[in-house]
Amino acid sequence: MKFLFDSDTWQEIYGSIRKNKLRTFxxxxxxxxxxxxxxxxxxxxxxxxxxxxxxxxxxxxNSVFVWTQSTDTPFKGFQKGRRLRLKLxxxxxxxQEFSSEIKxxxxxxxxxNLIIKDFKSGNFNVSGDYPVLDKIQKKNLLYxxxxxxxxxxxEAKVCVIAEDIYKQLFDKNVNPIGEYIKINSxxxxxxxxxxxxxxxxxxxxxxxxxxxxxxxxxxxxNKIDWMMITANDGVDIKQMEQDILxxxxxxxxxxxxxxxxxxxxxxxxxxxKVTGFLTGMQFLTWFVGIATLxxxxxxxxxxLLITVKERTKEIGIRRAIGATPKEIRQQVILESVFxxxxxxxxxxxxxxxxLYVIDTLFGQGxxxxxxxxxxxxxIILIAFTxxxxxxxxxxxxxxxxATIIKPIEALREE
Amino acid sequence: xxEIKNLHKSYPIGKDSLHVxxxxxxxxxxxxxxxxxxxxxxxxxxxxxxxxxxxEHDEGDYYLNGQLIxxxxxxxxxxxxxxxxxxxxxxxxLISYKTALxxxxxxxxxxxxxxxxxxxxxxxxxxxxxxxDWANHLPSELSGGQKQRVAIARALVxxxxxxxxxxxxxxxxxxxxxxxxxxxxxxxxxxMTVFVITHEEEVAAQTKRVVRLKDGVIIxxxxxxxxxxxA
Ligand SMILES: Nc1ncnc2c1ncn2[C@@H]1O[C@H](COP(=O)(O)OP(=O)(O)O)[C@@H](O)[C@H]1O
Ligand SMILES: [Mg+2]
Numbered sequence: 001m002k003f004l005f006d007s008d009t010w011q012e013i014y015g016s017i018r019k020n021k022l023r024t025f026x027x028x029x030x031x032x033x034x035x036x037x038x039x040x041x042x043x044x045x046x047x048x049x050x051x052x053x054x055x056x057x058x059x060x061x062n063s064v065f066v067w068t069q070s071t072d073t074p075f076k077g078f079q080k081g082r083r084l085r086l087k088l089x090x091x092x093x094x095x096q097e098f099s100s101e102i103k104x105x106x107x108x109x110x111x112x113n114l115i116i117k118d119f120k121s122g123n124f125n126v127s128g129d130y131p132v133l134d135k136i137q138k139k140n141l142l143y144x145x146x147x148x149x150x151x152x153x154x155e156a157k158v159c160v161i162a163e164d165i166y167k168q169l170f171d172k173n174v175n176p177i178g179e180y181i182k183i184n185s186x187x188x189x190x191x192x193x194x195x196x197x198x199x200x201x202x203x204x205x206x207x208x209x210x211x212x213x214x215x216x217x218x219x220x221x222n223k224i225d226w227m228m229i230t231a232n233d234g235v236d237i238k239q240m241e242q243d244i245l246x247x248x249x250x251x252x253x254x255x256x257x258x259x260x261x262x263x264x265x266x267x268x269x270x271x272x273k274v275t276g277f278l279t280g281m282q283f284l285t286w287f288v289g290i291a292t293l294x295x296x297x298x299x300x301x302x303x304l305l306i307t308v309k310e311r312t313k314e315i316g317i318r319r320a321i322g323a324t325p326k327e328i329r330q331q332v333i334l335e336s337v338f339x340x341x342x343x344x345x346x347x348x349x350x351x352x353x354x355l356y357v358i359d360t361l362f363g364q365g366x367x368x369x370x371x372x373x374x375x376x377x378x379i380i381l382i383a384f385t386x387x388x389x390x391x392x393x394x395x396x397x398x399x400x401x402a403t404i405i406k407p408i409e410a411l412r413e414e
Numbered sequence: 415x416x417e418i419k420n421l422h423k424s425y426p427i428g429k430d431s432l433h434v435x436x437x438x439x440x441x442x443x444x445x446x447x448x449x450x451x452x453x454x455x456x457x458x459x460x461x462x463x464x465x466x467x468x469x470e471h472d473e474g475d476y477y478l479n480g481q482l483i484x485x486x487x488x489x490x491x492x493x494x495x496x497x498x499x500x501x502x503x504x505x506x507x508l509i510s511y512k513t514a515l516x517x518x519x520x521x522x523x524x525x526x527x528x529x530x531x532x533x534x535x536x537x538x539x540x541x542x543x544x545x546x547d548w549a550n551h552l553p554s555e556l557s558g559g560q561k562q563r564v565a566i567a568r569a570l571v572x573x574x575x576x577x578x579x580x581x582x583x584x585x586x587x588x589x590x591x592x593x594x595x596x597x598x599x600x601x602x603x604x605x606m607t608v609f610v611i612t613h614e615e616e617v618a619a620q621t622k623r624v625v626r627l628k629d630g631v632i633i634x635x636x637x638x639x640x641x642x643x644x645a
Contacts (some may be wrong), residue, residue: 007529019511313566320468321568322496383506403488408468411507412608 004334013335020307024339029302030296031343031387032350038289038383044358045281046376062233063136063267065202066248067226075255082259084252088222094229097247101240103232106133107224109214115207116182119170124165125206126183128214129279136228137197144177144192150189151210159183160192162205162275178331183207186217206345237268293383294390297340301394304336308398315402316410325403332402337388344387348380393395415575415607416442416465421474422461434460435628437474442609444575447602449610449618452627458611461627465609466499466578479575495578496525496593500569502579506561508553508568515540515549518567525572540569543597559590566597576607584615595620 017024068084091107109128114121133139134146142163151158159181161169166176176190188209196205214220229244231237245262250256254261307316313329423435434457442448463469466478467486473483479498486494500521501507508517519536519554540546543563545556553561562582569577573631579598583591595617602608602622610621618624622641626634 011529012523014514015511235458313507314509317509318520318524319488319492320466320495320501320507321521322492322494324524326489327524393523406469408486411468411503 003230003386007335009331010333013338016311016331016335017339023303023307027300028343028346030299031293031340032296032347033397034289034291034293034296035291035344035347035383035387036351036354037093038285039348039380040354041285041289042379043279043351047355047358048281049275049278052271052278062231062235062237064229064231064237064244064361065226065265065267066229066244066264069256069260069263071258072260073255073258075258076253078253084254086224086227088224090248090251090334091224091227093251094244094247095385098240098244099353101231101235101243102229104132104136104228104230106130106136106228107211108133108227109211109218109220109223109225110203110206111218111364113184115165115169116234117179120169122165122168124162125204126214127203127206128211128218129208129218130211133208133228136230139192139194140197142195143175143192144190146192146194146360147208147210152212155212155216156192156210157186157188159188160194160208162207163193164205165207166190166193167224173406181207184217226338231268237266239268241266253265260351289383290386296343297387297390297394300336300339300343300391303398304332305401308332308402312410312413316407316413319407320411327401329405330397331401333395336398339389340387340391344384344409348383415446415479416440416609417475417477418465419475420508421461421464421468421476423457423464423473423561424472433475434630435464438630438632440632440635441609442576444607445602445605447528447599447608447610447622448625449611449612449621449623450625450627451615453486453613456627457630458613458627462578462609462611466501467495467574480597492524496521496572498575500572500574500577502562502565502569502577504581504584505566506553506558506585508561508564510553513550513552514545514556514564517553517564518571521568521572536567536571539571540564542570543567558586559593561590562586562590562594563597566594566601570601570606574606576609577601579608579610580614581611583612584612591617 035126044402068086070083071078071080074080086107088107091105095102095105106129109125112123113126115124115126129147130152131147131149137159139146141160144160146160147158150156160202161181169181170176170179176193179190180187181190182188196203209217229240231240241264245264246256248262249256249258252261315323318328319325418438418440421435421438421440422433424433426432438461450461454460460469464471467476467478467483470486478494481494484520490546495580508514509520511543515533515536518539520534522532522535523529537546537549541548543566545560545563545567546588548556548560556564562585566577566582569579577598582598583594586594591614598608598610599620608621610617612618619638620640621638623635623637627631
């Protein structure tokens with residue numbers, strides 16, 4: 001190993017590389033391309049993944065949403081086209097029947113109202129919610145807090161507003177907490193301001209008020225618009241979704257085959273599709289990258305083999321003046337490893353540059369296709385180790401060829 | 415220094431074998447200046463390569479500096495070559511992408527001498543062969559005679575016991591031949607054993623002992639006028 005840290009070893013390698021510029025260039029090209037592909041593709045795949053993650057961002061990834069529509073099949077004396085409404089009693093039954101599957105359940109009511117603060121006003125969504133909503137779809141709070149249990153119990157006139165509502169209704173630099181705004185002519189105290197996520201949102205720029213307050217103010221009695229459900233870990237969400245729908249159909253006297261009565265979206269299944277696609281892409285990237293890498297390293301081995309043949313005479317001279325076969329082999333292998341490593345570093349560098357360019361071109365803005373396309377250090381280290389190992393292995397063949405013939409025969413070579 | 419007893423060497427050619435050296439007896443003492451004469455194909459190079467540990471003999475005994483040479487592996491041979499022997503070839507055999515100085519310094523690299531020391535010593539030897547000003551030139555920028563002088567400097571730089579030269583003037587014109595032979599003579603005068611192959615009588619005449627080979631055997635072995643003059 002000592003020879004690795006000997007400046008003379010490198011002097012020799014530098015000399016032979018400098019002498020064979022074209023060969024060096026060609027050798028480097030293959031590996032460069034392989035590692036470049038690997039870095040660039042993995043980075044792009046990562047960027048897409050980040051993009052998707054941002055899209056689904058604040059949702060628990062095992063969420064199911066359920067709402068009502070109208071029936072498409074007559075059943076038990078009811079005509080088709082009957083409109084349905086979810087009820088709070090449905091919620092209680094679901095919670096009991098699926099106590100081991102359901103982790104969180106948020107019944108929701110929503111409407112659209114004029115909101116006024118002093119002389120400013122605007123139309124916004126208003127949503128009646130339980131504190132549990134913050135667990136299903138995390139609210140990024142800029143000021144204050146979200147709705148809490150006390151608000152629910154006391155049917156408090158409090159609200160948590162979106163950043164845009166705050167900006168539209170309040171003067172700059174005014175602390176909104178404790179201020180009052182009018183929603184549908186009723187005064188509510190602002191207790192929190194949140195920043196809506198960039199991804200999927202069903203609420204838009206909403207003002208959240210306690211579920212119980214909404215119930216009373218808007219006369220909803222025990223009716224609800226829709227609900228969000230998240231499953232416990234390890235639960236088959238697709239199955240849970242079907243079972244819940246069947247239970248609801250039973251409760252509402254809807255034909256079990258009715259496909260319109262209840263609408264639902266299973267975020268888990270949707271995300272599964274996307275992550276499956278992403279995993280496939282990453283797998284393909286590794287496959288393509290490593291295959292190219294191996295091809296590149298083989299090219300290095302091949303070219304080194306040719307140059308060893310070309311340099312037979314030189315090797316003969318070196319041996320005549322005292323180089324041992326081991327010294328010759330070490331040099332050939334080190335050249336191989338050195339070339340692969342240099343090529344690898346260049347590949348990583350250019351890959352990083354391309355990712356940077358992609359990031360500046362496609363990675364900026366709210367709805368960017370790629371978000372922060374990067375390749376992490378461990379992956380680069382893995383690629384690097386593979387390179388060094390392959391470079392050593394492949395270098396052994398020409399190294400062996402370099403010393404297999406006797407020095408006298410090597411010298412006779414023209 | 416070099417002691418050879420009943421040495422035989424054959425090359426296999428297909429199923430047959432070509433018997434090149436047929437019982438050579440030769441004793442060269444330290445400080446001698448010996449030339450080997452003989453027509454082409456008489457086995458001169460074969461003998462020199464065996465002496466130089468670049469090739470192996472089939473039969474007989476060979477002692478180099480008192481050490482019996484037998485079943486050497488490549489590594490031991492390389493170390494012995496580096497320690498005891500310096501080579502000068504007809505076709506110079508300089509490394510084309512290294513400067514004169516680097517070429518001369520290369521044997522010291524394999525000897526494990528530090529770079530600084532190496533370049534210093536190499537420069538001394540280049541000076542000795544009169545090419546100090548050409549140190550940083552590539553072989554392609556040197557004339558034949560200059561190249562051979564660089565090769566001689568390279569052969570000497572490790573302070574070997576014996577310098578082996580296979581037709582060192584074979585590719586040179588008569589004036590440069592003389593300068594190269596003068597150089598070898600100077601080296602010999604300093605006490606180095608020099609062993610030269612040639613087929614030119616004028617070249618052989620400048621050495622002190624001429625061994626004549628024919629068909630793989632020594633037909634004559636005598637001292638030259640030079641030897642008697644200097645004695
Ligand atoms: N490696 C070899 N294989 C087969 N024959 C060889 C080999 N080297 C030399 N010879 C033959 O051995 C004979 C002596 O060669 P060599 O020693 O080179 O002669 P010289 O140097 O006196 O001209 C020649 O006939 C040559 O063809
Ligand atoms: Mg010859």
